[in-house]
Amino acid sequence: MKAAKIFTFLFLTMAAASSSPSPEIDGWTPSSLDQRRAIPNNSSAPERLSPLHELQPLSNDEGVIRRVKLPDGVKAVALTFDMCELDTNTTGCDMDVLNFLRERGLPATLFMGGKWMRTHSRRVKQIMNEGELFEIGNHNWSHGNCALLSPEGLKAQVLWTQSEYELLREESGATDIPDVPGLFRLPYGRNNERALKVIAGLGLRVIQWDVAAEAGDNSNPKRAARSARLVAGMTRPGSILLFHANLVPKGTVNLLRELVDILEGEGYEFVKVSELLEMGEPETVRDGYFSRPKDNYALDKKFGVDGTGRRKAFTGKP
Numbered sequence: 001m002k003a004a005k006i007f008t009f010l011f012l013t014m015a016a017a018s019s020s021p022s023p024e025i026d027g028w029t030p031s032s033l034d035q036r037r038a039i040p041n042n043s044s045a046p047e048r049l050s051p052l053h054e055l056q057p058l059s060n061d062e063g064v065i066r067r068v069k070l071p072d073g074v075k076a077v078a079l080t081f082d083m084c085e086l087d088t089n090t091t092g093c094d095m096d097v098l099n100f101l102r103e104r105g106l107p108a109t110l111f112m113g114g115k116w117m118r119t120h121s122r123r124v125k126q127i128m129n130e131g132e133l134f135e136i137g138n139h140n141w142s143h144g145n146c147a148l149l150s151p152e153g154l155k156a157q158v159l160w161t162q163s164e165y166e167l168l169r170e171e172s173g174a175t176d177i178p179d180v181p182g183l184f185r186l187p188y189g190r191n192n193e194r195a196l197k198v199i200a201g202l203g204l205r206v207i208q209w210d211v212a213a214e215a216g217d218n219s220n221p222k223r224a225a226r227s228a229r230l231v232a233g234m235t236r237p238g239s240i241l242l243f244h245a246n247l248v249p250k251g252t253v254n255l256l257r258e259l260v261d262i263l264e265g266e267g268y269e270f271v272k273v274s275e276l277l278e279m280g281e282p283e284t285v286r287d288g289y290f291s292r293p294k295d296n297y298a299l300d301k302k303f304g305v306d307g308t309g310r311r312k313a314f315t316g317k318p
């Protein structure tokens with residue numbers, strides 16, 4: 001590196017550090033605060049319980065969207081990443097995944113829990129300022145299971161998340177992103193008929209996946225390469241692929257790196273879910289699942305009484 005270049009590099013690094021809100025977060029460099037459970041848990045309600053901006057209720061409850069049927073010859077898929085945590089714990093933010101997407105210019109849809117957004121608010125505001133690349137969807141406040149929550153509890157899980165997004169959007173200064181998210185992802189992929197009506201009544205479309213990409217630990221690059229070949233084999237034009245970016249599944253970036261290369265080699269382009277929806281006709285089911293109908297029912301008993309990790313039902317009353 002020449003002296004002038006070194007100077008520029010140092011100057012930019014220092015300038016970025018001095019304008020950063022916290023010395024722990026320097027641009028997009030991973031920080032110790034991004035690690036799993038690095039930030040203490042706070043299960044209180046958001047500052048505002050209802051968003052200022054309310055969406056129009058959807059006239060038809062279209063069900064659970066698993067993929068999009070595209071015109072012949074169109075090869076597009078959507079990469080989606082869930083970023084979530086329970087009422088009873090905090091998770092993390094997978095900067096390797098975010099930085100990989102940014103470096104390669106890969107658009108993605110990020111389904112964020114409202115409580116997760118608050119825990120990782122500085123990251124969310126950075127993401128909001130890259131609205132060209134990243135679109136944010138609603139993934140309930142604290143991972144409430146839509147098949148188990150009361151209608152009031154479900155409403156609060158959705159609206160508290162809309163509110164948190166709105167608060168962070170105001171703070172971020174980002175103006176070219178939607179007022180509130182219009183896409184929703186079911187925690188655990190679980191729902192019932194009543195939940196579909198409540199969510200449609202709040203104006204959000206339910207987006208699941210047809211390819212659950214992470215099966216187990218991909219920290220070993222050889223294993224990740226094997227997983228990538230399997231996932232590529234399940235991917236079709238119009239597929240919606242599920243990943244996580246909260247550091248719960250391990251080695252997601254290894255899988256992603258291999259998979260993107262394979263799919264690009266096969267001529268696929270990557271688009272956000274909202275763009276994919278505009279390109280064709282959604283394929284839906286009435287009851288969400290991972291890979292086979294009902295394969296997620298067993299999760300109903302594993303995370304507290306209603307998916308939030310709590311022993312008492314989430315009612316939405318702070």
Ligand SMILES: [Zn+2]
Binds near residue numbers: 083188
């Ligand atoms: Zn989740």
